[in-house]
Amino acid sequence: MKKIISLIACLVIFTSCSDDSSSENNPLSGSITATIDGQNWRSDIAIGAVQSANFNGLNGSVLQILGTASNGTTLAVNIPLQNLATGTYTFSGFDAEGNLSYNTMDDSFSSDETGGSFTLTISSYNSTNGTISGTFSGTLVGFDSPTQMAVTNGSFNNITIISQQLYSNGNISLKLNNGTVFNMDADSSDNLFLMIQQVDEANKIVIYGNNANVGSNFGVYSIMIPKNATVGSHTIDGNNYDAGFNNNSNIDYTTTGGSINITSHNGNTIVGTFNFTATGNSQTMTISQGNFSITHN
Structure with missing residues (x-):
């Protein structure tokens, strides 16, 4: 662990x-x-x-x-x-x-x-x-x-x-650049899995989508939302709402724009969509058609 x-x-x-x-x-x-x-x-x-x-x-x-x-x-x-x-x-x-x-x-x-x-x-x-x-x-x-x-x-x-709590449920899907949409969930047998990190004192939840398959989509994709996220579209501001990308290279990617749209928050279940760009060393990664649905503790 x-x-x-x-x-x-x-x-x-x-x-x-x-x-x-x-x-x-x-x-x-x-x-x-x-x-x-x-x-x-x-x-x-x-x-x-x-x-x-x-x-x-x-x-x-x-x-x-x-x-x-x-x-x-x-x-x-x-x-x-x-x-x-x-x-x-x-x-x-x-x-x-x-x-x-x-x-x-x-x-x-x-x-x-x-x-x-x-x-x-x-x-x-x-x-x-x-x-x-x-x-x-x-x-x-x-x-x-x-x-x-x-x-x-x-x-x-x-x-x-x-x-902090670490757990997994629900799913997150997205498309990187001009590739195809792929899905990550609680099942890690296909090297595509989701992990949730929750810090109640900070009112934060981070959803990590992990693609461990070697190839163009390899990497960790993350979005951060408040535990009490409200329905509506929220600009990624690096504060209450944030996102990130890391493919374990020597390039340090910085999120340069995007939004997270909370479509429903019923009980502990949060559903939404997202898109963002991450730039490093003159390379821009575009994450689009993002969808997620998770249940927090």
């Missing part, structure tokens, strides 16, 4: 909380620092999330502590939530229950690859007000190559914890 969670985009966490950056109770007031491969690293934004997953036969909860820096790199700690308390935890090697990962535009490094290791000390954990602090270190191994990277002097302080 942690491998799926660690790959999930941070659209909900960072866009939903940045709106309140001027608030005295700013949930992003915590910080993460570390020495990564001999270089000092510091987060611009940091937050924690309890992620509960019920997806594709996976059930359970983990705590993810996540930071992003101004250069776009991210550092993430994933640890099982069960019996979480102050103390020191060590995780080693492939498929360990907890992991430390570092992601750049070019490669991803993780402690749960062969030869990797990760030690975490939780110095304070306040489940009442939802904050956590501690230290960490580890040896990370590259995903694309067996290159090792040392992480030392890691520290996270006063990280606010929110709750």
Whole structure:
């Protein structure tokens, strides 16, 4: 489960909380620092999330502590939530229950690859007000190559914890550029599947359509809507309504326009249509004929 969670985009966490950056109770007031491969690293934004997953036969909860820096790199700690308390935890090697990962535009490094290791000390954990602090270190191994990277002097302080849910139901369909319409739903056997990420504290729902089949339509397509989305057409503004595209290339696509039309919101079931464009390195991806129907928790 942690491998799926660690790959999930941070659209909900960072866009939903940045709106309140001027608030005295700013949930992003915590910080993460570390020495990564001999270089000092510091987060611009940091937050924690309890992620509960019920997806594709996976059930359970983990705590993810996540930071992003101004250069776009991210550092993430994933640890099982069960019996979480102050103390020191060590995780080693492939498929360990907890992991430390570092992601750049070019490669991803993780402690749960062969030869990797990760030690975490939780110095304070306040489940009442939802904050956590501690230290960490580890040896990370590259995903694309067996290159090792040392992480030392890691520290996270006063990280606010929110709750996230991951689940799947309903369907999402769309067309990329001049291709044909394809559908993604809760069945992942065809490598076309849908995943829903919900953060109640932020009133956000992100619907991810995943096309894992190698080809022109390969990628992750996402739309973000408020949990209390209202019927009508809404311009994609990067705030209440947003969308994104990522095909795991070295191109960082930015959404440049589009809209999400909520056609019905009855009970917990939301139905709508969408279209948007995403541009990167002078390439424009056009997502059209988008349709979705999901039931939120």
